[in-house]
Amino acid sequence: FKKKFNFSENHIQSYYNQNKETFIDIYKTINLVKLNPKILSGSEEFNDLFFQKIDEIDDLIVEGKSLQYISKKYNLGSPNSFTINSQGEDVKSKSKINFSDELINKIIIINNEDPVLLIEDKDKYFIFELSKTEKVQKKINDKSVTKIILTKLEKETKRKIISEIVTKINNNDFN
Numbered sequence: 001f002k003k004k005f006n007f008s009e010n011h012i013q014s015y016y017n018q019n020k021e022t023f024i025d026i027y028k029t030i031n032l033v034k035l036n037p038k039i040l041s042g043s044e045e046f047n048d049l050f051f052q053k054i055d056e057i058d059d060l061i062v063e064g065k066s067l068q069y070i071s072k073k074y075n076l077g078s079p080n081s082f083t084i085n086s087q088g089e090d091v092k093s094k095s096k097i098n099f100s101d102e103l104i105n106k107i108i109i110i111n112n113e114d115p116v117l118l119i120e121d122k123d124k125y126f127i128f129e130l131s132k133t134e135k136v137q138k139k140i141n142d143k144s145v146t147k148i149i150l151t152k153l154e155k156e157t158k159r160k161i162i163s164e165i166v167t168k169i170n171n172n173d174f175n
Helices: 009-018 037-041 048-062 067-073 101-108 143-170
Strands: 024-035 080-084 116-121 124-137
Touching: 009 143, 024 067, 024 101, 037 048, 048 067, 048 116, 048 124, 067 124, 080 101, 101 116
Parallel strands: none
Antiparallel strands: 024 080, 024 124, 116 124
16 A cells, blocks of 8 residues: 555645645634632632622623623623634643643534533532634644545545555455
8 A cells, every 4th residue: 555655745735625625724712810719709619608609690690791891890800812623722932721621622613602610520610701713724734634524535546545455356456
């Protein structure tokens, strides 16, 4: 097979041009406030008052209130902002953001219909607000794109060769 895996730049470019839609990265700009007992209830413990405030915040989110409104009402401070892709990589630092995979998946599915979410992850509470979604076309000179293209071309070539062999075997034309 490896003898057949010598793909020209034109072949790679052609595959890229035919499949450009698969090389789009979605970036989401998110505003975030981390909730803790000290801020909401004045105590270090997760107590009834803390969970009562969490319920109130959840109700405000259901009513369609913004993160800015909630932050001001509960004196939560300024939200942090970051932009990530579907792999959880921060666009600015090019490194994976320090959240669990489950939390990243929840962040990625935030959409414009429900831009503000209260999310609990491993006894930590966050309010996330989607501020912007962008689709960015990856370039062919991106190493990850080239790697994906080469892998796909190798699979196609393998399938083609195996299909030819099977056809020859079925026709008793294989030596």
